[in-house]
Each structure stands twice: as C-alpha cells, then as structure tokens.
Amino acid sequence: MDITNATTATVTAAPAAAPAPLTLALVVASDREGRFGHVVADWFRSRLAERQDFAPTVVDLAEVDLPTSLSYDPSPAVRAQLAKVTPVLEAADAFVVVTPEYNHSFPASLKNLIDRHYTEWQAKPVGFVSYGGISGGLRAVEQLRQVYAEMHAVTVRETVSFHHAHGLFGEDGRHKDPSAAETAAKALLDQLAWWGRALKDAKSVRPYGS
Template sequence: MDTNSTAFEASARSNSLADKPIRLAVIIGSNREGRYAPVIADWFLSRAESFGGLDIDVVDVAEIDLPTTFSSQPSDTVQAEQAKVAERLAAADAFVVITPEYNHSYPAGLKNLIDWHNAEWHAKPVGFVSYGGLSGGLRAVEHLRQIFAELHAVTVRDTVSFHGPWGQFDEDGQHTSPEECDTAAKSLLDRLTWWAHALRDARSVRPFSA
C-alpha cells in the first residue's frame, strides 16, 4: 500500500468537507399539549442561524408518528414514517436536543424517537438545550447523556439551561435578559461544531463500525 497516496487522499477528503456547512438537526423533544418548547426552540434557532456555517433541520417529535409498540413486522405506514425520519437523522452531522424535564427526566416522546433509530446517531456530537423548574432541565440532560453514550454518540459538555423560563421571555419570544444565555448558546455551538467537523472528517476517512 502506498501510504503517501493514502494520506493524500484522506487529506483531500478532509479539505473537501471543510467548506461544507455542518448539517445540524435540532430535535424538539416535547409533544405535550400547551408545551413551551416552541418558544425555546425559536430562541435557539435564531442563535444557530446567526452563528453561521450551519444547515439546520428541525425535527419535532410532535410532528412524528412512531408507535411506542415495537413490532418485527411494522406496517407499511410505520416503515415509511421511520424511514423518512431516519433519512433526516442520518444526514445530520450533529444534533441539538431541546428538552424539558418531566418527573426528573426527559419526555417519553423523545425517548421513543431515539429508540426507533440506532446507526443514525453513531459517531456524531449531541448538544442540549434544556428547561424546567429549579433544575433547569439538567436532570433530563444527565439521563440523556447515558442514552447517547450507549448509541456511540459524543455529548458536548457545554449546555444551555433555562430555570423557570416562563417568566424570562416576552410576548414576542425574546429573552428579557439575553446576555448570559446568548453566551451559553455560543459556547455550545462552538464546542458542537468543533466536534462535528472532527467527527465528520474522521468518518470520511474511517467509517464508524459499532
């Protein structure tokens, strides 16, 4: 094997990816009636769009119809829905999960979305934006870290968490004291995109095998 040629090809692949936007899937993890998730999601999406270099796809569990009962022979409708969502997740280079905290953990609809997929999460970074009461949703995030570790994903240390967000946003969805949370969002996106570039380059050279 010509090691110089192999190294050159790997470098060329890496350089060809460097200028491509990071494909970011933003997962809205709540499907409850009256949910506050759209306010948090709109706030984060505006920051992600301003950050630049991202091709963003919003995956909302409230718009996905996957059953909670798993079958070895799912119906054609279920297979079609799963395939459609799987294609979007597989196309992503990175994920940001927006989650509330329900009973010290994350929502059932979010777990269902995660469990219907596997390889789509492999060797990709995951960031978190959480909200809730005094904990700011951080207990939900800690549980999600364990789940994504099992799925060979890399979770980012930096998070954004809103403690009691219901009084923090005005009627137009704008945060009334944005400096701290804007800084947190930038830190999250800085770390997430670093990992997204690094892991995308790595997968192009050596496909991940679980």
Template sequence: MQITDTPLKVALVIGSNRHGRFGPVVADWLLDRLRAHDDLLPEVVDVAETDLPMSFAPTADTATARAEVTPKLAAADAFVVLTPEYNHSYPAGLKNLIDWHYTEWQAKPVAFVSYGGVSGGLRAVEHLRQVFAELHAVTVRDTVSFHNAGGSFDDTGQPKDPSGPEAAAKGMLDQLVWWGRGLKEAREKRPYGT
C-alpha cells in the same frame, strides 16, 4: 471544497409533544442562534410531528413514520436536542424517537438545550447523556438551560435577560462545530465501526 468550508447539517430535535408545550418558544430562539452560526445548517425534527408507534412491531405506519424522520437524522452531521424536564427526566416521545434509531446517532456530536422549573431541565440532560453514550454518540459538555422557562421569556419569545443564554449558546455551538467537524472527517476517512 474543504470540509471546513461546508456548513455542518445539524438536526434540532424538539423533544416535547405535550399540548400547550413551551418548547416551540425556546426552539424559535435557538433556531435564530443556529442560523446565525455560519458553520451550521439547521433542520428541525419535532417529536410532536413524528408519529412513531410506541411498540416496535413493524407495520406499514411504522415504515411511513420512519421514512419521514430517519433520513433527516441520518443526513445530520450533529444534533441539538431541546428537552423539557418531566418528573426528573426527559419526555417519553423523545425516548421513543431515540430508540427507533441507532446508526443515525453513531459517531456524531449531540448538544443539549433544556428548560423546566428550578432545575432548568438539567436532570433530563444528565439522563440523555447516558442514553447517547450507549448509542455511540459524543455529547458536548456545555449546555443551555432555562430555569423557570415560562418566566424567562418575554411576550416576543426572547429571553428577558439575554446575556447568559447568548453566551451559553455561543459556547455550546462552538463546541458542537468542533466535534462535528472532527467526527465528520473521521467518518469520511474511516466509517465508524470498521
């Protein structure tokens, strides 16, 4: 089987852990797009279900929490990070998840889907690009963003005007596949950092 025949394992990272968060609505819509893309095999990593401590002092609880999430991140060929925007940036829980890991992100592509008020979470995405560059990940250019997200979805969890988000998701996921395949092939030929 050639590398192009195998679906890429993509981790969908849901970045909010606030009570009453809107993220699961966007995540469900996004999962439908990921599952419909023949080149992708998604798995969810939800910050709200990841009990990583805020302190980096190693404990038994830390080892347990890492044992649950780290293998999912390590196995992923690519990532889609779903983030809201809090105070012109991304949530602390997402930063904590990112910072507890290092090699899991290296030489892999990261795409972003954001939501928020007027900015649609784009300021959070720009901050995340800097963080992932430091972790040696490659961020794809195109994003999907939902401005005034609460009013953008209907009662069934679908965008009220799907044409824009559908087109943006297709372009973003196509780029993610291109980068994912290229970087996976490169890592298999020569492990990153050697």
C-alpha cells in the same frame, strides 16, 4: 565560474475555501399539548441563524406520530412516520436536542425516537438545550448523556438551560435578558462544530467501527 542569481517569484496562495456547513438536526423533544418547547426552540433557531457553520433542519416530535410499541417490522403507517425523521437523522453531522424535564427525566417521545434508531446517532456529537423549573431541565440532560453513550454518540459538555423558563420569555417569544443564554449557546455551538468537523473528518478516513 559564472554564478547566476535566480529570482524567486513570490506566489500568493489563494485562500482556502470555507468548509461546507455541518448538517444539524434540531430535535424538539416535547409533544405535550400546550408545550413551551416551541418558544425555546425558536429562540435557539435564532442563534443558529447567525452562524455560517451549520445548516439546520428541525425534527419536531409533535409533528410525528410514532407509537410506543417497537417492532422490527413496522407497519406501513409507522414506516411513513419514520420516513419523516430517519433520513434527517441519517444525514445529520450533529444534533441539538431541545428537551423539557418531566418528573426528573426526559419525554417518552424522545426516548421513542432514540430507540427506533441506532446507526443514525453513531459517532456524531449531540448538544442539549433544556428547560424546566428550578433545575432548568439538567436532570433530563444527565440521563440523556447515558442514553446517547449507548448509541455511540458524543455529547458535548456545554449546555443551554432555562431555569423557570416561562418567566424568562415575553409574550412575543423574546428572551427578556438574553446575554447569559446567548453566551451559553455560542459555547455549545462552538464545541458542537469542533466535534462535528473532527468526527466527520475521521469517518472520511476510517468508517466508524472498522
């Protein structure tokens, strides 16, 4: 009996293409005149710029004029303002909220934005960058976790918080000693990327709520 030895060719698989970046809505919560929020937000944007796994868009509530009176049938003027933010929230795979702490809580401008939307938040991860006095805005964050749970969003554990924030940044907007904050930002974004990818993949198989 003849035995034929077949030669097995080694096939090198092409490397898998990197997944598309997650769309990220960076919500700057404060609309207070003279706010410090843009300094913190700009610093965090510099952290995002070093990553390839997120494609960020800024939602700055100081640039959106939404009245606090809610309506199921908004006026044309209110609809025009919502058109600036609703499509961004809808398209986002993940969120980062940059928030101060006002009187142990978060700004009314942020609650207004949250309350005007619902499905836009659902089954998406939310991270927090907070700033304030001795608490670093963490009391605002703890309240926001409860609010976003009601929105069916997933808040990630890691946060970036700036205690006595005004003293941490120079006049040029640069953090004076950024190593700890940079480590915290990386941990937050790593968790956000994992949850963002996991939830996006899950929703591609089974829509949320089905």
